[in-house]
Amino acid sequence: MFISTEVFSAFDILSETNICLFWTGTFIILVGYCIWKRVPIRISPLINVLKNIPFSYKILLGFVGVIYILPLFYLAITASPNNIDSINYHLTRVISWLQFHNLYHYPTLHIQQLYHNILGEYWQLHLLSVSPSDSFINLIQFTAVISSTIIVGLIVRFLGYDTLTQILSSVLLISLPIGIFESTSTQIDYLACFYFLAFVYFGLLYSQKLQTSDAIFMALALVFGCFTKYTIFFFALPFCIWFGIKILLNQPVLKSGLILVMIVVFYGIVFTPFFSRNYQLFEHPIHPPSTHILNAENLATEKHGVKFTLGNTLKNLSLHLGFPNENYNKQVANLVQDIHSSLGIDVNDMQLSADKYQVRFVVTEDTVSNLYLFLLIIVSLISFFRVKPQINETLLLICMISGFILFCSFLKFQLWSTRTHIPSFALGCVIIAVTLSKISSKFLYKLTWIGLITSLPFILLNPNKPLVSIRGIVKYALAYPPNFLCIDKNQVATYERDLSGLYDFKNPLPCYKLQKQLGYWDRMKLVSKLDDMGYYNEDKLSIYNISKEQQYFRVTGNQTYKDFMDIYPHINKQDKSIAYMSRLGYFHYWAAYKTLTQKPIDFYYIGYEKAFQVLKNEQRPFVYSCILTNDMNWVKKNVPADSIESIIERPTICLIKLKKPSTNRYIKMY
Template structure:
């Protein structure tokens, strides 16, 4: 008997050791990519990194005039952290590490949550394997997106909520819960949606214990959240008359209609993004099935009130804006089914049931409020990270050790694709290998090349434009981008490279709510001698300047206008 227990323990230790080595390998490779590659996701080029550069230039995090208001109102925790790296290092070399550290913290954090949910040792280890191998997580872990940072703070929040719920001494963990909630909401607005069901669970349990005294910890939580977010809310209110800001008219962030069919439609379309395949013919088949379901429920699959674009399934599954998590989604549904089938057992774990119900509720709230976009899988990352603990706790209890090890092995092996063939930061190659037969990776192509991977048509024109600008005796540069195609950050990098000149860069021809900032210091004194324009309609925006600037350089889509001498 003792011999068989020793063998079982030895097998468990062997599996756990191998899993942890696999996790360490994943973390190491993602960290290597994060250090080698420049920040280059489209959102990072459009607003994450540009806002950092404007803050450094302005020596303030106050709002500024901009043609892209996402640079202002969106939660700034990740970019505040990048800001410190940028100032201390003098470059963006460490900008990707913010997400990488969040990835590591999440992998550790979900294992602790799994323990709170009743997982044993190898259940905790399997939880970490599940989290470490999430395709979207691997891709984002080396980027300057902010979905892993909010996932990390939500993991902290949920962990302390579970501690509070299970603490028999009456301890409420107000400080760590409040700080975690504050930093989660300060990292990304999706935290408001995903945290709400867990906070409601906490409130229901605590109100039974504290009765009317519940106001004390609730007030303390609110004060902590305001202490962290308050100044940003005030800055937003001053410009947008809304503490959370408002999206431009040409971007649909929130649903503009509500009904049961609409919610069901958004649930189906969001889930469908995670089962998208690299095979277009399979995606077309899935699209036909989903369209048929929409006909049955009487919903418009492309309802303009609830969709930012027509519904589509993307075959580019190795890109951090589009990648799905099909295997992980299947395991989540499997764990839910197993839990459902065991609910009549005497030792049924109601904490597990409440936990997964909170995750499902968060997803439903997400689908109720946010308009569908083809990029929503990156916003799902927090839900997959939190689901890791549920899957680990359920499957490690219900499946044999050999089956769990088989699943963990499949997850670890499949992760190699996303580790080495990241579309925007590949260690081996990306889709150009199939399209053109050319191998492109971080070791072959220059750092400058990878800044433009999201908008290759900007590469030649922006490099040429900055060379021309540097040849002029001008350091005050106005910029104007097409509102639907803002790719600003590489301009900052190119202008400030290999020069002793100190350039000031500011948006001009601003025609949105942030233009009120143009009348304030130091922005009102800005008088650009050169305008970098990719909008093509600069003089339609500022017709009074038509005689004051002449186009001196052009390569589509960029024009460089130089101020004429009076």
């Protein structure tokens, strides 16, 4: 998949047709090989294992299969991709690659589309090209979840534990709340976790058996994991040191050196094309430096030391302590702030944090906490050295903790980091299983069931793709009003009139913050009032009564969907391309248009920086007769009034129809 993508790109022939032809030929060759070699399909060992496990464990696996796996699989293949990061850069750049027929950088106003790691998008590119529906690209993360749970069990087996402990460790990982949400999304965090776990597993195998095939898989998993997400560098580094020392002790230095050379060669093959594309535009192999005009963010910490690491570690850990009780969340946040004060650190120091610190309970695909498994990991750490761990278990724990500390030391705190912690939780399930099974297998079995029950709501209540329409009911039962009231512009006056004493309408962030903490009954009244005003109407919908095109806008708001549907009839269906002027991605507009018309239209950014003129994709001509934008001020300043035929303006998006086709890019010359 990686090689074919890069080769097609090098010859400017990256297209859905060529990708389909490639996989058709690959499939025919593989089937022919299997028939020629008479490759057997062996499922009898698995059947024998399942036959021999206790009935209670069969019930557990049956529950997981029916209540967890099947519903998530259904969501993965039916729900429209609508994660906010996917709209802004994951899937938008996949569509851009197909439009330009290569992987080279292109003009954009959302710079993260260019330099964020891209192996996940390679998978999305291929699955989007060969699938009958774009929903199928959700299967990448779903498959990564299933594969990761299997590898966690294999690591437990490697450490010497029985099948039952192996099963429980895998089931614990399936119950991870952020993992449940990620399993049906087009994020790439779980895919990165899969590669990381594969690296750990094959590293353990190679350091013990010294088989070359294990070394190759270890190296490939490490390189592809880092190519999927840079955070894997931090989680994997302690394991690299452990495996490196162990390998040096168990085999000749020359052979160990060859393994190192192999890893370096793999890194060179995989990263060189990507780094060269970055360097051409940014004069830096990884990202635009702070001095570059295209610099968009700086996620690396700018202060280093023990107290800074401790502070950021506490903030990251506290992300998993969020609970649907604001008084509790406030107390946890105050405790962390007090510890920072005692260390002489500003909890919101911009050199250590990318977001303002808070503890919250927000159920989304990016921010949900993992409280139960976090508490189980803490209990396991307390009990770990009391149960006489093996040396491999101890080293695994040390490497797991070290990787997390490295992550907190070199990356700024962000509110959405619960999903980047998945590798630590995956290995945490190993630690939980091997530690608590020594205390009592029955106790571990019961704890696993508790994890499944407490995580069950996350299958049903994904706000991007609700399986059932009970999200509003749950909010009412918990008396949990929104801390930030997010409403359409045309609703502000009504809400301000009725809720001005509760929400701060003078300072939108862009949503309106709850001004004070309320008691349970006051919260109940507020939730009831919001329900009467229709605030929870969207939460009462399910995936069954939301159209496919509307699902794309689920995360951007219903107003965005309404505005696009108002504008859509005015788009000339004969146009092959449309100019796009926004600092956001366009996938939801592109996908909704394709769904409605059954044919695609190319989107191209305009109004970008002069720096992009060094790119060959910038020099490719395109003609458009209308502009889609969310910035009317930009239109008034840049588009000549006498060139405009009409303007269809809505609160979130506007369509500018031109009198005649144009090729003007409106490049910023400063």
